[in-house]
Amino acid sequence: MCWQQLATSRTRYDIEILKMSDIQNAAIIGAGLAGCYLAQQLTKAGIATTVFEKSRGTGGRLSSCRLGEGSADLGAPYFDATTDEFRDWIKTQPNIVQWCDISSPATSAPTRYTATPRQSALTRALLSDSTLCAATRIASIQEHTDGRKQLTTDDQQTYGPFDAVFVCAPAQQAAYLLSPAPDFADIASRVQPTMNWVIVIEVEVEDSTEVNHYEAPHLVIARAIKDSAKPGRKASAEHRETWMIEADADWSRVHEDADADWVYETLLSAFAAILARPFNVTGKRTHRWLYSRHINPVIGSLWSEESRIGACGDWLDIGGVEGAWRSAHDLSQRVLAHTKAG
Helix, strand or coil: CEECCCCCCCCCCCHHHHHHCCCCEEEEECCEHHHHHHHHHHHHCCCEEEEECCCCCCEHHHCEEEECCEEEECCCCCECCCCHHHHHHHHCCCCEEEECCCCCCCCCCCCEEEECCCCHHHHHHHCCCCEEECCCCEEEEEECCCCCEEEEECCCCEEEEECEEEECCCHHHHHHHCCCCHHHHHHHHCCEEEEEEEEEEEEECCCCCCCCEECCCCCCEEEEEEHHHCCCCCCCCCCEEEEEEEECHHHHHHCCCCCHHHHHHHHHHHHHHHHCCCCEEEEEEEEEEEEEEEECCCCCCEEECCCCEEECCHHHCCCHHHHHHHHHHHHHHHHHHHHHHC
16 A cells, blocks of 8 residues: 555656766665655655555554554664764654653663654654555565666565665565665675564553563563553553563573464563562553564665665664664765765
């Protein structure tokens, strides 16, 4: 499904002109933060941008999920900012707010940020002027007869042609998409991912729990975050709370192929022991993030002026939400500097 009309491709195109002219239209594969930020920057520069996403909505690892009558963040529950550049950008985003967790000691609580009313609202806002083709799985990047690029889906539907294509998917998915640029594909194939199991639950409690964020050494659970305590969130009814519970990375690796119901029961039991109070589960969701985090080569981004293929993502920078933004920012600057110079 494509939101907004796809940019009309030119019917007469000279390959020699392509080599010297500005990029007029571009395709982005992946609607996580990196892809959505890149789309916004290209669109601001006057480049017609179409974003292709295999899922039904945007966000990637900032995605949200339906839970009963409400919703909850399924991916990164919050993010930090370690560089001035990223902090400055955060200040310009009206739907990003600080989360001052009052359940943590003021002297030790780091500054955390979250988008409202859910994390995926940030990526949707960044795509406000771009075309989004959701539920569209791109299988390959191919050469068009006029020298530009076209995209082919799993069911052999084609899109394009495009002057440039940018792959903003996790490294393992990017590796095969980048096959027309072998050096880039090789870099992506060398990135080592880690996976994580998570569960999201809505619970009914007699009294609100005092702790909003649990993170301590534990054999099963890495952290538990009360989603309904974050700014702009609320539970679906009185005496209800929403929690996101992330499994320990080593535990997740050992149980990567375990039955999802067993994973849910194990994490729920461990969380109940930590919470040490009775509750009744009124809604649940179990998810396995195959590419939760990466052991990263800090390159910044990938871009070839000759092939007009690029890539960005957290796997090319410092990781996490900030790494995704930094990589996309780096790529947008490289592309737009070349385009303006052309």
